[in-house]
Amino acid sequence: GAGVSQTPSNKVTEKGKYVELRCDPISGHTALYWYRQSLGQGPEFLIYFQGTGAADDSGLPNDRFFAVRPEGSVSTLKIQRTERGDSAVYLCASSLRDRPLFFGPGTRLTVL
């Protein structure tokens, strides 16, 4: 595709449930990033992949959050035992090394 795509665009779940958010980066982009944005705030870094490996996961808030990128392309952000405080827009971005980030439209997660 022409840009970064994220699915689903909206996800409503109940407290305690498990969710998976998917990101399809721009073809050929080696770097992939997950950010989280709460209302009225700027994006907050979660994790960064260079290829298949997580180069920096220091932004993941706790062990309920996990992300994978098994083949160095598509990535999945997994959240276990969701809490209401996890509600936010989850943004994915990709880039070539040393180049600016291209962001996807985000997945709006609502935990009831």
Next chain:
Amino acid sequence: SQQGEEDPQALSIQEGENATMNCSYKTSINNLQWYRQNSGRGLVHLILIRSNEREKHSGRLRVTLDTSKKSSSLLITASRAADTASYFCATDATLEQMTGANSKLTFGKGITLSVRP
């Protein structure tokens, strides 16, 4: 935590006027970038300035960087109603990669710009 602090938080101007937005940060950086966001989704990269640069232009955009004051400004000249959006500065503090590689951008809270037709 958010390193960048944009100023003002909100700006309303008339079409045709210039818009100036400021960003301050706390730690040493490799580069600073400005992004734009419409309707709370999908940020778009506008311009990147490296720590060894002082000024950069791109179309109607002009960005300056003062590393001694740890601040940057974004100027949009001859604004249009379509420039209405939120603008964020983001810093990359990966000092060991002076070529400008992104690893972990830290965003500010953003500035809401409204351009009245």
